[in-house]
Amino acid sequence: MPLGKFHFQMFFYTGGGAFIDGYIIGIIAVALAVLQPQFDMSLTVVGMIAMAMYVGMFFGGILGGYLTDLIGRKKMFILDLSIFVIASIPQYFVTDPMQLVILRFILGFAAGADYPISATYMAEFAPSKHRGALLGGLIALWYVGYGMSFLVGYWMLALGEDSWRWMLASSAIPAIIILLARIKMPESPLWLAxxxxxxGANAIIQGIFGKDVVLSESFEAKEKTSFMDMFKNGYGKWTLFIALFWTLQVAPAFAIATFIPEVLGQLGFADGNKEYLGSTIMSLFYLVGLIPAVYLVEKIGRRPVLIWPFLVSAIILVILGITSSWQMSFTYSITLFVIYGIFNTSMNIHQWIYPNELFPTKIRGTAVGFGTGMSRIGASLSTFLFPMILANYGLEMTLYVCAGLFFAGFLISLVMAPETRNMTLEQTSALNKSNDKLSNKPDSKTGII
Structure with missing residues (x-):
């Protein structure tokens, strides 16, 4: 089907979870700066609060992805957003840091589950020629949520000592709005089939697109969902690839995103709330990276839009590390972080593309959830260790460590990333069955490698 109004509607409904995820991750960065002095927390406790969400995302991704394939996309949509609402509000009333750790874990569980739900839903409705852009574009709503959180947090600083309570509880508002919107969504026809x-699948399709439209993908009756199928029949190499590249993207990126006010403070911008203003500016500019990325991923392919941003991100962090003690200007530091963010954002779109394209419908959500879970192990460790490395070894070494992770991602993607541009989901999920070596030159007519 051609791209239409329904696809854009689904884009915003499915991307709502990404918005909330970005908002929750961003708001804790501002809230921690206000919260830490009040509770006199050690670096270990700060790290636990920062990593709790990512640990929750590990379990949410693994279990949520499997349940998405087992019981359906829509049921999980409703359950997932309900958890967001229920866990957001009590953050206002916490009296002990460990209470916040528990609530952040629950929020992380919901966020982790939303990745396979949203991504598989969008992939299964998206036209082949626009699937990469639609899936990759979902990450834009993550950055909108992340940027919005800093704006809200920056504004709420004026509320005084309890401002962090309002900041953290405010995530309930977008969660309620998106929950009400998702109630109207239909079940995925591909999952039903x-x-x-x-x-029932064709009835949904015809209700949306017209009576002459039917499924084009063939199915074996009642395909069984098995968690271990990700590692069988040639899918193991894609499971490994997704877990590696996704982890090496988010581990350094989420650590920097969570503690960016502290990083800017160590660069000499801790006066007059400049570190919060700088964080807001950076997060808003990160969206710029999506504009060329969602275009190029369909124009030149998936591989180059993943490989080269890994390398550029590593180089920029090395430069920032080298100049970290030179007392450079605010404009210089923000500019480099913006460039880093633009390239980092452009490769992040593959978190939504590759996992959905390389696996069949019966285990698509399971595979996306597994990739989400594995990547959050790296994210949780990096956010737990980041403040300790920063305190014990300084900003320069911390930035070098992050750069090293990005460079490892560059090497792995160079070797393992397939090209899936212009293919149907049937074709992309069958790449593991081909004996031909992967090439980044798809057939000009069919796009088949």
């Missing part, structure tokens, strides 16, 4: 309900 994979469970032997092809008649």
């Amino acid at each position: 994979s469970k032997g309900k092809e008649k």
Whole structure:
């Protein structure tokens, strides 16, 4: 089907979870700066609060992805957003840091579950020629949420000592709005067909696109969802690739994002709330990276839009590390962080593209959830260790460590990343069955490698 109004509607409904995820991750960065002196928290406790969400995302991704394939996309949509609402509000009333750790874990569980739900839903409705842009574009709403959190947090600083309570509880507002919107969403026709309900699947399709439209993908009746299928029949190499590149993207990026006010403070911008203003400016400019990325991923392919941003991100952090003690200007530091963020954002779109394209419908959500979970192990460790490395070894060494992780991602992607541009989901999920070596030159007519 051609790109239409329904696809854009689904884009915003599915991307709502990414918005909340970005908002929750961003708001804690501002809230921690206000919260830490009040509770006199050690670096270990600060690290636990920062990493709790990512630990929750590990369990949420693994379990949520499997349940998405087992019981359906829509049921998980409703359950997931309900958890967001229920866990957001009590953050206002916490009296002990460990209470906040528990609530952040629950929020992380919901965020981790939302990745496979949202991504698989969008992939299964998206036209082949626009699938990469639609899936990759979902990350834009993550950055909108992340940037919005700094604006809200910066504004709420004026509320005084309890401002952090309002900041953290404010995530309930977008969660309620998106929950109400998602109630109207239909079930995924591809999921229904994979469970032997092809008649119901075609009824949904015809209700949306017209009576002459039917499923184009063939299914074996009632395809069984098995968690271990990710590691069988040639899918193991894609499971490994997704876990590696996703982890090496988010581990340094989330650590920097969570503690960016502290990083800017160590660069000499701790006076007059400049570190918060700088964080807001940077997060808003990060969206710029999506504009060329969602275009190029369909124009030149998936591989180059993943490989080279890994390398550029590593180089920029090395430069920032070298000049970290030179007392450079605010404009210089922000400019480099903006360039880093633009390239980092452009490669992040693959978190939504590759996992959905390389696996069949019956295990698509399971695979996305597994990738989400594995990547959050790296994110949780990096956010836990980041403040300790920063305190014990300084900003320069911390930036070098982050750069090293990005460079490792560059090497792995150079070797393992396939090209899936212009292919249907049937074709991309069958790449593991081909004996041909992967090439980044798809056939000009079919896009098949």
